Amino acid sequence: MAVRIKLGDFQSISGDCLGRNYIGCFPRMSEDEAWQAGRGVWKMNRSRAAAERFALVAGMGKVLAVAEVEGLTQHGDRFALEGHPLTAGHPLHDAYIGRPDPLANQSQNSVTYGSLPEEGPLLIRPCACGCGQETARDFAQGHDMKAVQQRVREYFGGSVLALVRWIDSAHPRPAR
Ligand SMILES: [Zn+2]
Numbered sequence: 425m426a427v428r429i430k431l432g433d434f435q436s437i438s439g440d441c442l443g444r445n446y447i448g449c450f451p452r453m454s455e456d457e458a459w460q461a462g463r464g465v466w467k468m469n470r471s472r473a474a475a476e477r478f479a480l481v482a483g484m485g486k487v488l489a490v491a492e493v494e495g496l497t498q499h500g501d502r503f504a505l506e507g508h509p510l511t512a513g514h515p516l517h518d519a520y521i522g523r524p525d526p527l528a529n530q531s532q533n534s535v536t537y538g539s540l541p542e543e544g545p546l547l548i549r550p551c552a553c554g555c556g557q558e559t560a561r562d563f564a565q566g567h568d569m570k571a572v573q574q575r576v577r578e579y580f581g582g583s584v585l586a587l588v589r590w591i592d593s594a595h596p597r598p599a600r
Pocket residue numbers: 551552553554555556557563564567
């Protein structure tokens with residue numbers, strides 16, 4: 425599955441949480457410009473959006489940018505996609521850039537989700553726990569917790585508290 429963002433009309437903005445001075449699309453915008461204009465900020469379901477690896481930014485009926493999503497940042501009640509535009513040579517880029525929006529629908533909502541036939545093989549990769557299984561996600565089902573628990577056993581004597589303290593010492597949090 426991929427997330428598709430549809431750009432509206434060009435408009436100048438100020439005080440933007442992503443530091444932009446415009447959103448929306450304009451003729452001949454570059455792929456980087458389209459990605460910056462489209463990656464936020466939207467009301468979206470956090471877990472749904474975070475599960476997508478690819479994003480299409482569409483405007484004026486065509487795909488203006490194809491990006492790999494690396495995460496989400498929250499801005500009030502909205503979210504921005506973090507990632508980078510894919511470039512020529514990447515199969516998803518070459519399949520969609522400049523072509524009609526493959527996920528076009530009648531909805532007024534800029535954000536929609538759908539599967540792209542080309543992304544299937546790209547999503548298959550070895551499970552990050554090292555078990556050797558192939559998966560379309562970072563981990564095979566349940567193996568994320570297995571990987572964490574294994575490290576808790578190996579490095580923290582089985583204590584989740586020790587892991588939490590170690591993380592907190594590496595990433596000090598503001599006092600509450
Ligand atoms: Zn695994």
